[in-house]
Amino acid sequence: MDFWPEFLASSWGREFVAGGFGGIAGIISGYPLDTLRVRQQSSDTGSAFTILRHVVGKEGPSALYRGMAAPLASVTFQNAMVFQIYAVFSRAFDTSLSPNDPPSYKGVALGGVSTGALQSLLLSPVELVKIRLQLQNTAKLTESPQKGPLQVAKTIWRKEGLKGMYRGLGITVLRDAPSHGFYFWTYEYMREQLHPGCRKSGQETLNTMLIAGGLAGVASWVCCYPLDVIKTRLQAQTPSSLKYRGILDCIGKSVKAEGYGVLWRGLGTAVARAFVVNGAIFSAYEIALRCLFSNGCIQMEETI
Template structure:
C-alpha cells in the first residue's frame, strides 16, 4: 500500500464518496443481517437470507429494502472518512522513511482508526437498527396478534399504514417514523447517552475488526509490488478490500450480534432485554446456543466485502481517477 501522503481534504472526500457508493450497493443485505441477528429461537419470521430478502420485498416493496438507508448515507461520509483517514494518519506517524511498517505497528494503526470511528458509528448504527428491524417486529405482531409491549416500540410504530403481507392481501403495518424523530426522542428522554447506547459493544467489534482488516488489506494490496510508492490499480485494491473485509467481518461477528441486540430498543413478544455485554453474551449462549453468535455472518461478509472493496479502491485511487478508469473500462467493453 502506498504511503505517499495525500492532503487531508482529499482523504475525507475520497473516504466519504467511497462510503456512499458502497452503502448504496449493499444496504439491502445489511438490512437482512440486522433482522436475522435479532431473531430469537422459536420466533423466526425469516428462515434464511434469501427468505428474508423475498419476504421484505413482498411485504414492504423496494423502498422497504432501504429502510434506514437515509441515516446511513448521511453519516457514512464522516464515518468512512474518519476510519480510512485515521488509519492512514496513524500509519504515517508510525512509519520510517523508506521502511515498511511492521505487523505490530500496522495493527496499532488499525486499532487507532477503529477507536476514532465509533464517535460516528455508534449513533449511526443505533438509529439504523431501529428502522431496519421495525419490519421484523411488525411481522411478528401480525403473526402473534399480540402488540409489542417494549418501551422502544413506541418509537417505531406510530400509525397504521396499508402494506402487503407475505402471502396475503394488503394488511395494516405500523408506519415507521424517521431517524430524526427517534434521535429527538432519545435526546429528550435519555440525553446524549441515549444515542451512544451500545458504545462498549461497538468498540468491542470495531477495534478488533480494524486490527485484523487494515494490516491484511495492506499486505494483499501491495502483493507483488516492490515499491511502497507504487499505486495499486482500482481492481487490485477492490479485491484486497473484499478479501480482507470478509475475513475481518466473520472474525468479529459474535461481537456484532451482541452489539445489534444491545442497540435494539424494540422487542417482540417474549424477547428479553440485556444488561450489558456480559449479560447479553451469557443469555445468548444459554438460551440460543453457540451458533447464535454466528447469526448473520454470511450476510455480514457479503456486506463488508464489497463495501470495503469499493471504499478502499476509490479511497486509494481517488474519485477522479476512479471515474476515469470506469470510463475507460466502458469504452473497452464490447
C-alpha cells in the first residue's frame, strides 16, 4: 500500500515515471513514420508516400501501428533506464561538480555514449520483434503472418534461441553509443542557446523543449543512419532467408546491389519522425518530472 508514495518520493522513482511518460509520448506520436522508415530500408519499394498509399490501401491504417505493442510494453522501463543512467553517467565524468550545477557538455556527451551502449542490451531484442512485425506481408518476410509480439518472440526463441533474439546486437551498440552522445549533447546545447540559463534554473518554455528535443533527435539519426539501415537488414533475416553473414558483408552486398544511396534510404522519413518523436519525448519527460518534483506545479514560463 505504501509502495507508490515511497517510490515517487525518491529521485529515481520520479525519473522512472517521467521517463515512461516521455517514451510513451514518443512511441505514439512517431510510430507510423517508423513503420514507413523500416519498409523503405528493407527494400527498394519507392518513396514514403508510395509506401504509405500501398500500406493503407492494401492493409488498412492499422498496419502502420503493427508491432507497436513490443516497444510500447518496454518503453517505460527502457526510457526510465536511459534517463536515469544518463543522469548518473553525465555527472560521473565531472567529479568537481556541485549538486546544483548542470553537467558539462563533455560529461553530457560521454554520459550519452555510455547510456546508448548499455541500453542496447534491452533495445536489441525489442527492435528485432518490432521489425519482424513491421515487415510482415512484404516480400522481405515470406513466413506466415503472426498475431503479435509475444508470438513473434516465441517463434524466434524456438527456432533461433538466445543468439537469434540478440541478432543485430553488435550493430545496435555501434549505432546507439555515438548517437546517444550526439542526442543528449545537442539537446542540452540547443536548449541553452534557445533559452540562456535554463540548464541551471530549470525554467524554459514548452517551445524550447519541443525544438531542442526535435533537433536532438535529428542530430542523433543523421550521425548513425547508415548503421541503422544495416541493422534493419540484419534483423529482418530469418533462418530461412539468411542473406548476410555479418555487418561488413551486409554493407558490401547492399552497396554492390543498390549503390551507396541505399545507406541513406528513408533518411527523410527518419528525420521527420525524429523531430516529432523527440520533441514529444523531452517535453513529456520534462513536464512530468517537474510535476512530480513540485507536487503538480510546473515551474515553466508561459509558452510564447
